[in-house]
Amino acid sequence: MGFPKDFMWGAASAAYQIEGAYREDGKGPGIWDVAVGKPGLIPFGETGNVACDHYHRFREDVAMMKEMGLKYYRFSISWPRVMPNGVGEINQKGFEFYTNLIDELIAKGIEPMVTLFHWNFPYALQKKGGWFNDASPDWFAEYTKQVVDRLSDRVKYWITINEPQVFLGSGYGRGNFPPFITGSLTEQFLLVHHVLLAHAKAVQIIRNHAKVTPIIGMAPTGPCFVPEDDSEEALERARQESFDFDKDFALFSNSLYADPVFLGDYPDRAYEIFEEATNIIKPAELSLISQPLDFYGANIYYSLAKPVEAGYPANCYQGNPKTPMGWPIVPEVMYYAPKFLYERYKKPILITENGIAGFDFVHMDGKVHDPYRIDYTRRYLLQLKKAAEEGVEVAGYMHWSVMDNFEWLQGYDKRFGLAYVDYQTGRRILKDSAYWYKEVIERNGENL
Numbered sequence: 001m002g003f004p005k006d007f008m009w010g011a012a013s014a015a016y017q018i019e020g021a022y023r024e025d026g027k028g029p030g031i032w033d034v035a036v037g038k039p040g041l042i043p044f045g046e047t048g049n050v051a052c053d054h055y056h057r058f059r060e061d062v063a064m065m066k067e068m069g070l071k072y073y074r075f076s077i078s079w080p081r082v083m084p085n086g087v088g089e090i091n092q093k094g095f096e097f098y099t100n101l102i103d104e105l106i107a108k109g110i111e112p113m114v115t116l117f118h119w120n121f122p123y124a125l126q127k128k129g130g131w132f133n134d135a136s137p138d139w140f141a142e143y144t145k146q147v148v149d150r151l152s153d154r155v156k157y158w159i160t161i162n163e164p165q166v167f168l169g170s171g172y173g174r175g176n177f178p179p180f181i182t183g184s185l186t187e188q189f190l191l192v193h194h195v196l197l198a199h200a201k202a203v204q205i206i207r208n209h210a211k212v213t214p215i216i217g218m219a220p221t222g223p224c225f226v227p228e229d230d231s232e233e234a235l236e237r238a239r240q241e242s243f244d245f246d247k248d249f250a251l252f253s254n255s256l257y258a259d260p261v262f263l264g265d266y267p268d269r270a271y272e273i274f275e276e277a278t279n280i281i282k283p284a285e286l287s288l289i290s291q292p293l294d295f296y297g298a299n300i301y302y303s304l305a306k307p308v309e310a311g312y313p314a315n316c317y318q319g320n321p322k323t324p325m326g327w328p329i330v331p332e333v334m335y336y337a338p339k340f341l342y343e344r345y346k347k348p349i350l351i352t353e354n355g356i357a358g359f360d361f362v363h364m365d366g367k368v369h370d371p372y373r374i375d376y377t378r379r380y381l382l383q384l385k386k387a388a389e390e391g392v393e394v395a396g397y398m399h400w401s402v403m404d405n406f407e408w409l410q411g412y413d414k415r416f417g418l419a420y421v422d423y424q425t426g427r428r429i430l431k432d433s434a435y436w437y438k439e440v441i442e443r444n445g446e447n448l
């Protein structure tokens with residue numbers, strides 16, 4: 001019992017959030033590089049220009065990962081770093097960075113897991129309409145081919161796209177993330193369809209060209225409701241709500257993306273909401289989009305609570321525990337989300353992200369004590385273990401994040417890392433949670 005023997009233990013990051021070197025060695029601009037200059041966007045006008053300076057400190061960072069006992073490291077490739085215009089010209093220096101990083105990981109016995117797209121879309125292609133452009137799936141395919149040609153002799157684990165819910169929902173729906181567009185429903189559907197076609201073309205390319213047999217998935221996030229009580233009705237209601245959506249919430253839902261990818265068609269609700277916009281779907285595209293995947297990657301942080309007219313949303317109550325991000329702490333979501341996703345999509349569940357932000361600081365003894373992170377992670381992992389023991393295939397767990405980093409519109413105050421980063425000096429300090437996690441990894445979660 002407990003976690004499977006080959007359970008994948010690791011931690012995650014994303015290029016724009018840690019690398020810095022934003023215009024070094026031939027890197028092109030991405031939409032986040034451009035957006036961060038917008039007055040008032042980020043509390044103190046912070047940027048990812050330097051971030052954790054991982055671009056220069058990656059060797060030290062990999063040594064630190066080794067010290068944490070990580071077996072896997074999930075990171076993303078910056079598309080505009082390796083292809084400054086998104087298509088066409090290749091930036092060899094950019095590829096050199098990832099080649100060196102991967103070599104360093106392998107030398108330290110850490111398995112690399114590559115995410116192809118974690119939000120910093122090439123600005124040159126944004127000027128051509130970004131994901132609105134019919135050519136966007138082919139742009140992504142071209143980029144994927146270049147990455148696969150250079151890195152697939154050593155990379156086995158691939159994640160195509162991180163959280164389409166967030167970069168489309170916030171970037172093109174609510175318009176509070178770059179590229180700051182509030183798209184009509186018709187436009188929203190077009191975007192979803194293009195992103196899924198891009199994902200599918202990338203999967204095909206990885207399958208057909210990877211030098212080492214690949215293991216492929218994507219990393220969506222999505223709402224999960226937990227039952228309000230122990231009854232069968234509550235369980236069924238939570239299950240339904242976890243996959244249903246209305247027009248305001250469509251872009252943030254699970255099933256709008258996952259149903260076509262894993263079940264071969266958009267959910268009925270999509271046809272109702274987007275109406276004639278769905279006429280763009282060609283039958284051959286549905287079979288393309290549903291390329292077989294090896295796992296369901298899931299970024300899981302909290303349970304979505306249904307808004308009510310007045311007062312607290314369902315699942316919330318006065319003073320309910322929250323993280324500094326304002327996210328309710330609901331460990332049970334780490335049981336119910338994998339369970340519901342596994343039942344519906346029947347693929348092993350890989351937790352591609354989970355973690356908690358804190359306002360960590362260096363204590364008088366020179367250490368960073370973060371007992372709340374240990375407690376949070378322990379509670380969530382116990383729920384994941386319960387899911388595994390009840391028959392849900394859980395493949396692994398990537399903690400978000402390996403080190404403190406640029407938390408998008410929130411800047412640097414919210415620290416998600418297992419390692420503390422002193423942004424003044426660049427110094428890293430392993431937090432208590434990193435040492436605790438190391439033991440969890442060593443004992444395959446037996447000590448939880």
Ligand code: BG6
Nearest residue numbers: 014162163166221222299301407
């Ligand atoms: C990640 C981001 O993909 O999602 C993190 O890169 C972030 O920085 C996390 O905290 C948040 O997930 P969600 O699902 O709440 O948007």
